[in-house]
Amino acid sequence: MQPNQPNRTPANSAPPFSPDSEHPTEEQRKQDFLVKVASPRYDRGGVSGLKRYAEGKVDASSAHLYSTSEARKLIELGIEDRMKVKISDHYNALVTGDSDMPPSAPLRNLVTARGEEVKDLSGEVDPSNQLSYSPAAGILHKYEMALLYVVKTCSAHCRYCYRLDLFTGKSGKPLAQLAAVRDYIDAHNEAAAANHGFHPETGRPTLREVLLSGGDPMVLSNTKLAAWLIELAEAGISTIRIGTKELAFFPHRFDDDFFGMLDAFNEAYPNVRLVFAVHFTHPDEFLIRDDEGAYVTAENDHRFMWLAPVENAVEQLTRRRHFISLENQTPIIRDVNNDAHVLKILQQELYAHGIGNHYYFQCRQIEGHKAFAVPVEECWQLFTDSQRHLSGVEAHARFVMSTEQGKVEVCGVSGEPDDGYVVFKWHRNPGAAAQRGQIAIARRNPQALWINDYQDRVFQDPEGLIGSTE
Template sequence: MTTDPQEIDLPDTPVQNVKPARGRFNNNNVVPLLQAFYPPGQIEQMRERGVDQRMMFGINPYYMALVKGQEFRGPGGDVLVPAMPPSRPLEALVVPILAEADDMSGEKDPSNQIRYSPESLKGKILHKYDEIVLGYTALACSAHCRYCYRLDIFNGSTGKGLIKADDLKTYIVGYNTTLAAHGGVDADSGARRYPIREVLLSGGDPMVLSNKNLYRYMAAAAEAGVHLVRIGTKEMAFRPQRFDENFAHMLRVFHARHPDVHVNIVVHFTHPDEMLVRDEHNNYVKNEQGYHQWLPGVRSALDQVQQFGFVSLENQTPVIARVNDDAPSLRLLQEELRRLNIRPKYLFQCREIEGHTAFALPVEQAWRLHNEAQKGLSDTARSRFAMSTEWGKLEVVSVIDGPGDDATCTADIGGVFGDGLVVMKVHRSPFSADSQGDLVIARRNPHALWLSDYEDRIVYDGRQPAGARYRRFDAAGNDEVAAPQRALHSV
C-alpha cells in the first residue's frame, strides 16, 4: 500500500514571487510581459496568425530576469540573478516569434508516442523501451520553450493526460509479474523481453508538483520494485529555488524508506547563460583561480541535491537555432556541467513537431556543430548527438563526403555514396531491442531536418527485417526499389 504523504512531514517549497505567468497573447498577465519584447501591433499580429494557439506564452519572474538581464533577489534579499546584459539565446528559447506559425508542418504526436502507450493507460504512460516506463505526472512547466516537443500536452491536441501514482505502480507490478510467469518471454511473440527497472517521471515538469505529490509518485515507483527513479526537469534552469531544503528533506525521507532505489535527476540546461554569471561586456566571469562563476541560485540548487550519494545528475538538450547553434557555447555548456558533476548525456536534433522549421537546424549541420563542440572535451564531458524517433534513439555517428569526380571508384560505389552518406546507429531500440546496435545509412540531404527527409535515400536500413535491409542502385545511382514498397516492419 502506497505510503500516504499526508502522514509524513513534507513541507513544501515557498512559491512567493516565483509563480509563472502563462496564457494566450491577450491575457492580462501575459501582455505586459510580451510588451517587454514587442510593440502591441506585433503581438496582435502573432495572435492573429495563431502563434499563441500553437503554444501559449509562459515565463516566471526568475527566468524573465535572466532573459532581460535584470537583478533578481530571493525572499530573503539574497541575489539569485545579478544585473547582466540581456541574454539573446535565452530570449530565443522562450519568447515567441511569428515564424512559428509560418510553417506548421510536422507531427502532432512526436515520434508517434501514442503507439507505445498501452491501451489500459492510453496517453498517460509510455512504455517504449522494455526496461523503463515514462509517466506523465504534470501538465505544466515554469516557462514554455518554444521548440518543446511536448507541445501536444500544452495545446491538448493528442489527448494525453496525467497518470495516477497508484495506477503507475499497478501497471509496473502487473507487467513484471506477467513477464516473470512466462520466463521472461513475451507470450504472444515468443521474443525475449526485459522487466521494468526504471521509471521516468515527466510531463510537463514533475518539479512543479508539491513535494508531497512528487513523493507520492516516487514512492509508488519504488514500491513497484524499480531500481531507479528518474526525474526529467528544466526547473534547475527555470526556477532553481525549487531545489531547496524542503525538497532535500523529501529526498531524505524517500531514501530512508527506500534505501535501495537510486534517484537520477535529468536537468535541461540548454545554454551557458542559464548557469553562468556574465559581466557588463557579456563575457563570462571567472574567479581568481580562473574558474567560471555560476549563478548563485543554480549553485545553491546543486548544493542541495549533490549532498546525497543516492542522487545523480545528467543533462540533455536539443540543438536549437538562435539558441545554442554554435560550437563554443555547446563546448562550454558540457565542460562546465561536467566540472560540477552533471554528466552530459544527449544533444538531440530538434524533433519534427508542428512548427519545428522555425527552430531546427539541418541534421548534417547540427552533427558537424556537435562534432566540433566535442573537440577539447574528455570522454567524461562528451555527449551523443541523436534523434529520438519512432524506431528508437538513432545516434548520428558520421557524415561522410562523397567520392567526388576525381576519385577512383567503381560505378556501384559511386552510385551508393553519391554526394556522401549519413551514418546512424540504433542506440536505443523499442521493446525487445531487436535492431539495437544496427545501422541506418542514407545518402546525404543537406536540407534534411529529420529522419523523414532521408527515408527515400536510405541505402542500408537496420530497422528492416533481414533480407530487406539493402537498397539497390543502378550505375547512375538511381534507386531500383521504389520507396513505397519498402514499408518498415512493425517493432
C-alpha cells in the same frame, strides 16, 4: 489500502508480515514517509499567456519581452494554439537583463514566441507517434523503461517543446494516475516474472526504471512528488528519473523542504536511485556574465562562475550522489544553441559540476519545427566541433534523434555534401530491442531535418530502419 488489495512487497523495503513497527505494512510505510514531507507553495511569478502583455498588464521588466502591439499581433496569428506562452520571473530576468547582467538573446529566442513559428505548421501533432506506445492512460512504455506524464505545464515554456501536444491537448494525451500506473507495473512485472524476466507478448524486460515527465514534475508540490516516488518504490522500481528544466527556470524550487523530502525518501527506500534528467540548453542559464556578456571567471581561477541559486541547487543534489545522479539532455535549436563554442562550454561546465552529458537531440518534427530545427548534418558538425579538445569524460554525450523506431545516433558524416555518407546507429529500440546496435548508411542530404529525409537515399540498411521510420 483497499480491502482486497494485496499487501505488496517492494524489492527495496522490509517484508510486510504484520502491522507492527518492525514489519510495517505498505500503507504504514507510505504514511511514515509522507508525514515527514513539508510542502510549501512556490511563487514563480512570471506571466502565463500573451493576453496580459497585449493588455499592458505586465510589469516593466516583462514588457521588454513583447510590446502590446507585438503581443496582439501574435495572438491574431494564433501563436498560442501551437504553444502557450509562459515564463517565470527568474528566467524573465535572465532574458531581459533584469538580473544585473545584460539581456540574453539565446534565452530570449528559447522562450519568446515569434510569428515564424506558425508560417509553416508542417510536422507531427504527436511526434514519434508516442501514443502507439501507451498501454494505459498517461504511460508510455516504449523501451525497457516507462515514462509517465504527471503534469501538463512547466515553469516556463520552451517554444521548441516536443511535448506541446500535451500542453495544447491536440493529441488527447491524458495524465497518468497513481493507482492505474501501479496496476500496470504490477501486471507487467508479474507477467515478466512468470516468463524468465520478459513480458511474453511485448518482449520487454521487468520494469525497473520509470521517468516522471510531463511537463515538468518539479512544478508539482512536494507532497504530490512524494506520492509518486513512494508508489513507484513500492512497485519495486529501482531507478526513478525526474525530467526537469527547473534548474534553469526556477532554481529556488530546490530548497530545504524539497531536499528534506528527498532525504526522507532515501531513508525509507535506500536502494532506489533518483536520476535528475536536467535540461540546460545554454550556459547563459547558469553562468554569470559581465557587462559585455562574457562569462566571468573567479579570481585566480580559470573556471567560470555560476549563478548562486543554480550552483547551490546543483551542489545540494551532487552532495547526495549516494542516491542521486544528474544527466543533461537538450536539443540543438536554431538561434539558441547552434554554436560549437556554446555547446563546448555547456559540456565542460556541466561535467565540472557533477552533471553528466547524456544526449544532444535533433529538434523533433513537431508542428512548426522548421522555425527551430537545424539540419541534421549541420547539427552533427556543430556537436562534433564542440567536442574537440574536450576530455573523454567530458565528451560522453551523443547526438541522437528520438524516432518512432528508437533512439538513433548520428555517428558520422563524411565526404562532400553531394556524394558523402551519413552513418546512423540504433541505440534503443522499442519492445524487445531487436535492432539495438544495428547501423544504417545513407547518402548525404544537407537539407535533411529528420531521418525520413534520407528515405530516398539509403545506401545500406539491412534492418530497413530508415525505410520504416516515420
